[in-house]
Amino acid sequence: MAIRQRFVALNESVRLRGDAAQHEQTDAWSNRDLIPLPPSRRTWGWFNFFGFWSIASLNLANWQTPNTYLTQGLSVRQAMLIIVVGRVFIAMFSTLIAWAGLKWHVGFTVQNRYSWGLRASYIPLLQRILLNFIWNAVQCWNGGRLCAVCITAIWPSFARIENTFGPDMPTTTYEFVGFVVFWFLSTPFLWIRPENFRIPFLVVCTWCSVGMLAWMIWALTVAKGVGPLWNTGQQIPAGSSWSSSWLIMAGINQSIGSLAAGITNGSDFSRYASARRHYVIGTITSCLITGILVSLIGLVTAAAAQKIYGEVYWNPPDLLMVMMDNGNGSSKARAGVFFLSAGFAFTAMFENICGNAIAGGIDLAGLFPRYVDIRRGAIITFLAAWIVQPWQLINRATTFIAVLSSFSVFLAPMIGIMACDYYILRKRRVRLSHLYRTEDSTYYFWKGINWRAISAWICGWGPTIGGLVVTVRMDPSPPRPLVQLYYMAFLIGFFISATVFYVLNLAFPVPDMNQIDDVDVYGTFTAEEARRIGVVPLSDNTFLDGINGPEIQTSVVSGEKGQALQDYNA
Known part of the structure; x- marks a missing residue:
């Protein structure tokens, strides 16, 4: 009995509590961070979205992107063409999928419930959680390399620190200390709620963008121009199986796929978002301007550094170490390197917190709403970095990382289902109260599973999975059709799943797909939004007198109130 009482007490102490006055009920499907956001929590203006997408561009991977295509034999112009086209597609798909959040103020975790069914929505959710765990760990490791450069800039002897790890440990003490420092410095930022991200975005974007521009200007000034890298022409080997057109297609697919998780x-x-236009302006300008410029600046800097050092350094930490002669350089060189590496590290830190830790927190909240909110989920995601052990992945399992980078094969079909369901089948109408209950829910389907979504998703990745396998295995002579399908995997997966999902819904229709609540159950909308959508605002006592709390969630407005509702919507 005592043990049972302790368990009950422990359970009560760790369970989340919501403010009933703010409709923050906590149960098996809902908590404060899963309900539709009320106006008071919608604080993001255009700069928040500009900063959010900028930190996804102001990073090591985007800096080195041109190198990916140049090493395949493409020219500089072709590489930049891929980057520009890829960024246009990213802006388009991002806006397409995010629109449900702009209108109904629910996140990915809840958004999938009306497509997959309340229980089957765990399928996309678990995939996202897996990606968040692994990419968080990998990002911490990459950020640790930048921290190690910062430490070396302050204490040059750190570059010569003795390796205390044995031969079975696939890393060095130098790298591991950088990882530990980065992880611990990142942890306090997990307590910042997404509503308050404006200042970190401002600091990160200013610091890193100024640093990148200063680095490029310094390199051009010292080198007095760019090196041969800038004039690289098409150099596809004569015996290559692929023409430049196919390599460009593969590059565009890879460019979109690299941000598929964020899409x-x-x-x-x-x-x-405090207004829809803020998302559109911030996202499109950042995707097109920042995303393209960072790759261009990285290309110019690498080309200028080629003239200075006689070698091409694409990886910023490697070039920074060369610039200060592994810590043996002048104090001015070390100060400049510290400023640059700290800017990159801080950007990597907040990119990881937003894109992996916070996103992981939201996804975990969807699995355990009674016990996990965004903050707790973010902490769990960050702690998982020690279980994932990124030093094993980075230094040994290169194939595993390649699989993760190609995970858009599975994500693109999800995006296709989301787009088809929301825009074509439901006509942008969602019944919010039915997303948080199983009893009499339109979105419960068959035992909480919409088999149409599962079938369409499998059809989307089925044709491209073979190309992924042979590419990751690096087969010397893979079947050409498989690789061609893989080179177009994102677009193929998106359109096949969208089409199959549409056909299945025509053949096996779901009733009441375009229904919405009569009443704004959660106090989600402003008066203007409620009138535009066609629901009665929760605060409108003229129509809601006598209806409150749980009764609103399950009631169908009828009688005098039903007539009043019709008059209101009219």
């Missing part, structure tokens, strides 16, 4: 859960952050 998929776009509504997690778009729901914080």
Whole structure:
């Protein structure tokens, strides 16, 4: 009995509590961070979204993107063409998927419930959680390399620290200390709620963008121009199986796929928008301007550094170490390197917190709403970095990382289902109260599973999975059709799943797909939004007198109130 009482007490102490006055009920499907966001929590203006997408561009991967295509034999112009086209597609798909969050103020976790069914929505959710765990760990490791450069800039002897790890440990003490420092410095930022991200975005964007521009200007000034890298022409080997057209197609597919995870859960952050135009302006300008410029600056800097050092350094930490002669350089060189590496590290830190830790927190909240909110989920995601052990992944399992980078094969079909369901089948209409209950819910389907979504999703990745397998295995002579399908995996997966899902819904229709609540159950909308959508505002006592709390969630407005509702909507 005593043990049972202790368990009950422990359970009560760790369970989340919501403010009933703010409709923050906590149960098996809902908590404060899962309900549709009320106007008071929608604080993101255009700069928040500009900053959010900028930190996804102001990073090491985007800096080195041109190198990916140049090493395949493409020219500089072709590489930049891929980057520009890819960024246009990213802006388009991001806005397409995030619109449900802008209108209904729910995130990816809840958004999938009306497509997959309340229980089957765990399928996309678990995939996202897996990605968040692993990419968080990998990002911490990459950020640790930048921290190690910062430490070396302050204490040059750190570059010569003795390796105390044995031969079975696939890393060095130098790298591991950088990882530990980065992880611990990142942890306090997990307590910042997404509503308050404006100042970190401002600091990160200013610091890193100024640093990148200063680095490029310094390199051009010292080198007095760019090196041969800038004039690289098309150099596809004569015996290559692929023409430049196919390599460009593969590059565009890879460019979109690299941000597919961010596209998929776009509504997690778009729901914080104070107005729809803020999301559109901030996202499009950042995707097109920042995303393209960072790759261009990285290309110019690498080309200028080629003239200075006689070698091409694409990886910023490597070039920074060369610039200060592994810590043996002048104090001015070390100060400049510290400023640059700290800017990169801080950007990587907040990119990881937003894109992996916070997103992971939201996804975990969807699995355990009674016990996990955004903050707790973010902490769990960050702690998982020690279980994932990124030093094993980075230094040994290169194939595993390649699989993760190609995970858009599975994400693109999800995006296709989301787009088809929301825009074509439901005509942008969602019944919010039915997303948080199983009893009499339109979105419960068959035992909480919409088999149409599962079938369409499998059809989307089925044709491209073979190309992924042979590419990751690096087969010397893979079947050409498989690789061609893989080179177009994102677009193929998106359109096949969208089409199959549409056909299945025509053949096996779901009733009441375009229904909405009569009443704004959660106090989600402003008066203007409620009138535009066609629901009665929760605060409108003229129509809601006598209806409150749980009764609103399950009632159908009828009688005098029903007539009043019709008059209101008219």
